[in-house]
Amino acid sequence: DAGVIQSPRHEVTEMGQEVTLRCKPISGHNSLFWYRQTMMRGLELLIYFNNNVPIDDSGMPEDRFSAKMPNASFSTLKIQPSEPRDSAVYFCASRSTLRGISEKLFFGSGTQLSVL
Amino acid sequence: AQKVTQAQTEISVVEKEDVTLDCVYETRDTTYYLFWYKQPPSGELVFLIRRNSFDEQNEISGRYSWNFQKSTSSFNFTITASQVVDSAVYFCALSGPGANSKLTFGKGITLSVRP
Numbered sequence: 001d002a003g004v005i006q007s008p009r010h011e012v013t014e015m016g017q018e019v020t021l022r023c024k025p026i027s028g029h030n031s032l033f034w035y036r037q038t039m040m041r042g043l044e045l046l047i048y049f050n051n052n053v054p055i056d057d058s059g060m061p062e063d064r065f066s067a068k069m070p071n072a073s074f075s076t077l078k079i080q081p082s083e084p085r086d087s088a089v090y091f092c093a094s095r096s097t098l099r100g101i102s103e104k105l106f107f108g109s110g111t112q113l114s115v116l
Numbered sequence: 117a118q119k120v121t122q123a124q125t126e127i128s129v130v131e132k133e134d135v136t137l138d139c140v141y142e143t144r145d146t147t148y149y150l151f152w153y154k155q156p157p158s159g160e161l162v163f164l165i166r167r168n169s170f171d172e173q174n175e176i177s178g179r180y181s182w183n184f185q186k187s188t189s190s191f192n193f194t195i196t197a198s199q200v201v202d203s204a205v206y207f208c209a210l211s212g213p214g215a216n217s218k219l220t221f222g223k224g225i226t227l228s229v230r231p
Contacts, residue, residue, distance in 0.1 A: 043221040097215030102149045107161040
């Protein structure tokens with residue numbers, strides 16, 4: 001199993017540019033999470049999906065952030081326009097919910113985003 | 117609302133010392149799950165353990181052990197005979213019971229093990 005795959009691993013962009021982060025969950029997993037990690041705020045949950053439907057997006061910082069999951073094998077997190085304070089590591093994670101309980105999350109390697 | 121508190125921010129020990137990482141949680145759910153994850157310097161998040169609220173038995177896995185106490189809402193993690201490879205950030209996390217429950221993380225504890 002390839003695990004959760006995120007791309008790109010690193011992204012450097014200038015303020016005002018659009019940034020798109022991508023995630024491919026583990027095959028068979030039906031729940032997907034986006035987290036952001038910074039020194040100041042730790043690991044923050046931005047949004048999560050179950051069966052491709054957004055369940056809770058209360059962690060999305062503001063309207064500049066949007067996330068989609070068009071199918072079970074792909075999700076994107078978009079920032080438009082990006083700002084320096086968006087610089088962080090963004091993690092995608094997936095899990096199976098078929099047993100109806102809270103299973104462990106499998107994390108991708110993260111995308112290190114730097115907005116100059 | 118769920119909350120996870122890891123009051124220790126940084127711990128430094130010498131190799132072979134035992135070290136305990138504290139985790140205190142808050143939840144209104146009667147059924148919930150507790151987790152520990154490790155984040156080594158390479159940056160990935162590695163699952164260590166999941167424990168449900170009905171299982172208060174302590175767990176041991178090699179040099180790692182976990183002490184779950186509902187009475188004090190704590191789920192502490194002990195590394196026995198620490199090694200340099202244990203140097204990492206360790207996160208405690210909490211989830212509600214259902215499949216749609218989100219995982220809430222503590223701020224993490226940076227453990228440095230010196231040779």
